[in-house]
Amino acid sequence: MAGAIESAADNRSIRLITIEVQGEDFTAQIIWTDDFGEPQRLTKPIRLDIVGAGSQTVVSLTTPDMELPEGEIPEISYSPDIGLIQIHIPNSQTVTLPPGRYHYDLFVTVSDDFEYAGNQIHRLLVGQVVVNKRITRM
Numbered sequence: 664m665a666g667a668i669e670s671a672a673d674n675r676s677i678r679l680i681t682i683e684v685q686g687e688d689f690t691a692q693i694i695w696t697d698d699f700g701e702p703q704r705l706t707k708p709i710r711l712d713i714v715g716a717g718s719q720t721v722v723s724l725t726t727p728d729m730e731l732p733e734g735e736i737p738e739i740s741y742s743p744d745i746g747l748i749q750i751h752i753p754n755s756q757t758v759t760l761p762p763g764r765y766h767y768d769l770f771v772t773v774s775d776d777f778e779y780a781g782n783q784i785h786r787l788l789v790g791q792v793v794v795n796k797r798i799t800r801m
Contacts, residue, residue, distance in 0.1 A: 678790045680767060685797035686758035688751070695746040695771070695787060702746030706774040706782060709739045709748060713767045713792050721765060722756055743774070748787075762796040 682689050695703045707726040715721045724738035731737055740749045748771065769788040775781065 676788055676790075678788050680790065680792045682752070682757050682760065682792060682794045684757075684795055685760060685762065686754050687797075688754045689757055690752075691750045693748040693750070693788075695748065702744065703771075704774045704776070705741045705743045705746060705748065706772050707741070709741055709769070709771045711739065711750060711767060711769045713765045715763075715765050721760060722752060724750065724752065757794070758797070760794045762794050765792040765794070766790070767792050 680689075680691070695705070697703060710723070710725045712720050712724075713722040726739045726741065727737050736751050736753070737749075738751055740751075741747060748769075750769075767788075767790060768786055771785055771787045773783050773785060775783070
């Protein structure tokens, strides 16, 4: 894996994301459960924005609006059955990020199947992204 999210996610956590090296694929998985260990019933949209100086968005990831072609990896995918969120930033995007520190947050939508309030949007993660400089070229 060419990156990591420090620790597992708990409600509204501050976490550090490290993109080890520019030009590598970044992937991460988060399992989000409630206080009883039950998976959160995720639905779309789910969105993660990474911003640089002046709050300029440098990367914006979201769940796809339609089904992707066979073999294409979504930016963000999810499984409501186990509370799984998968994040993918391809090397074509990480190579364009100058080394340094950025800020991000991850917003998710949770469904209660309209038992109480319907879909609710939560900021699940917030923190910094560190991009390390690439040395070797391929």
